Amino acid sequence: MKFLNLGYARPDGACLRYGKPADNVLEPAESRALSSRSQTIADILTRAIIDHRLVPGCKLGERELSEIFDVSRIVVRQALIRLADDGLAQIERNRGAFVAKPSMQEAMEIYDALTLVEQGVAAQLSDRLGPAGWAELRQHVERQRQAVASGNDALADVLGQEFHTVFVRLSRNKVMQEIHAQLVRRTTLLRSLITADFDYCNLLDDHSRVVDLLEKGRLKQAMDLIDTHHRTVVRGYIMDREVFPEMTPAEALAPYLDGKADGATPIAPRKPAKSSGNGDGTAHAHVHLPKQDPAPKSRASAKKTNRGLPA
Structure with missing residues (x-):
């Protein structure tokens, strides 16, 4: 610009x-x-x-x-x-x-940048983070695990996204936090354009594994896992312009103009996920794939979700 x-x-x-x-x-x-x-x-x-x-x-x-x-x-x-x-x-x-209308190439570049930032943070945390910091990360992972186990998919998604924010915050590097926050905001655009052929909750174990590796001083393996983690998310993307319905700016902004922006309702996808075969025509929010280790490969699932932020 x-x-x-x-x-x-x-x-x-x-x-x-x-x-x-x-x-x-x-x-x-x-x-x-x-x-x-x-x-x-x-x-x-x-x-x-x-x-x-x-x-x-x-x-x-x-x-x-x-x-x-x-x-x-x-x-x-x-x-x-x-x-x-x-x-x-x-x-x-x-x-x-x-x-903005990000392309698939831009999506890959955004996640490459996220990877570099988080790998840099990993290098800092492996040397500097104390017991309280490791405990905070483990507690966050456990909360996400409990949300998944209880079927609270929305909370699990939020916690999965927040793990990356907490991870970077613990570096106490304000510049790094600002760069990371800007990149995460840009991933919100991607969710307006994509469906995903996998449920990234199956990557939940990556969070605990990264923490384990860093706490044990195995930095190279932790950095490799961060890279694989983000690449797996991107490989699941299918760019789809019709995921969310369009509104005029006046319609879109109306809920925010009365000083109660927190009450605005996020728009649901226009295209429903395919039936999960549960008999009522509704789709389960997640598709759980077998764990892919050590090098995850993109695998199609029986239905699609609109998720894609860092898990």
Whole structure:
């Protein structure tokens, strides 16, 4: 995204158009106010993308968004720039902004980056993490195990995703945490485009194995397992543009405009999973595959899910 070519206002308040500074550069106080409003809007748009209410390719028109949020178009532009910086939006010359549409190649690159970050964290934790940190990781894995055993698939998925966040947080490296968080946000777009031919809960053992290996000082094996873990997730992806239904921005953002964004309901997939043969036409949320060790291979299951974040 290029400020000079698009004539967009930067989040710091300066405005550049075709390489020339604007005459009406904002005062610091006014700039901070605009930045705060644009950040609030960017946060709402991000939440709507995460909840699959704004799907990849959805047009993010400045005029429409400025009317929805009752702000100036310059504030909307700043918000869109923030989304573009996070990889959640694409800004095209003479066409405007759209929710980003990641390709399969980009999916692979995102997970390659996640792998590199988490391998770096693993190297730090193997030398520095104390007993309390190892205990926290094991407790998290056990909570996910219990959720799977009790059939609470939604909680198991959340805990599986959160394991990676907890893992990186224990490094106490703020920059690493920010990079990792941005990559995880980008994986939310992938879930709007994909179905998965496997249930990544079968990778649950990878979490405990990584912890075991690192605690025993077997760093190389732990790093190899992190790489295999993410590659297995990507190999299960099937890019599918019709997974989630499309809404207008006004429809998608309505639940967030009353100050109760936490109450917005994430959108369910349009395409139901295939019948599990349980007689009622409904599909079990997970497909449990045999454990694949030591080198998992992508294997088709009897039904598809819409999952794909790090497990």
